Amino acid sequence: MSVYVVLSRSSTVLSRTIRIATGDEYTHAALALDADLDLMFSFGRRRARNPFAGCFKRERLDDEVYRSMDALPGLVLEVPATPAQREAVGIEVGRFLLDGHTYSYNTPGLLRGLVGRGTEDGNRYFCSEFVYHVLRHAGLCDLGVPRWEVRPQTLRDVPGTVLFEGDLKQYATSRTGGGAASGSATAALTVDRTGVRIAA
Incomplete structure (x- = not known):
């Protein structure tokens, strides 16, 4: 059995700013429960044009923020x-997912973290904070640092195997044999205290 850490770099102003500030190759992180990335989750933009209004969400590789990109490294x-x-x-x-209203995007933590002054902020998370929190909670890794220090690039140190590196849009197409997302990526989810899955 496996879970999947998905790292990416979009062409948004925020992504470019993070890359300039850190020199990192990847600027966003998500956690997927399946290799097809149908069940992929993170903290990200609530609306494509507003980088600072974020929430916990199910992500797709054909989300609006990625749609205009020819390739998604x-x-x-x-x-x-x-x-x-x-x-x-x-x-x-x-x-x-069930308690999503109690969580928000950790914009202050993201900005403070870029200058090495971050702190853990209760129920606020940015993308890589969330991924690391879940992996550590499940006993899958412990990088020996507080969650606010974990950038997307840091997650490359998580023990695992690189399944793919390149254009994630091509990866999605190769997995589904079609468009940027498979049919199940648009399907409803079943969510309860035992976990999350595609609705039957």
Whole structure:
């Protein structure tokens, strides 16, 4: 069994700013429960044109923020998990979905973190904070740093195997044999305290 860390770099102003400030190749992170990335989650933009109004959300590679890009540089890291660890990840993601109104995007933490002055801020998360929180909660990794220090690029140090590196749009097409997202990516989810899955 596995879970998947998805790193990417969009062409947005915020992404370019983060890359200039850090020199990092990747500026966004998400956590997927499947190799097809149908069940992929992170903290990101609520609206494509507003980088500072964020929320916890299910992400898709054909979201509006990526749609205008010819290519989406990225990496898919397969992280091996025991059945118990995989279940713990699903339950924690489900908890974030069910209690989404209590979480918000950690814009202040993101900006402070870029200058090395971040702090953990209760129920506020930025993308890589969330991914690291869930992986550490499930016992899949411990990078020995507080969650606010974890940038998307830092997650390359998570033990696992690089399943793909290149244009994530091509990866999505190769997995589905069609467009940027498979049919199940548009399907409803079943979410409860036992986890999250595609509705039957």
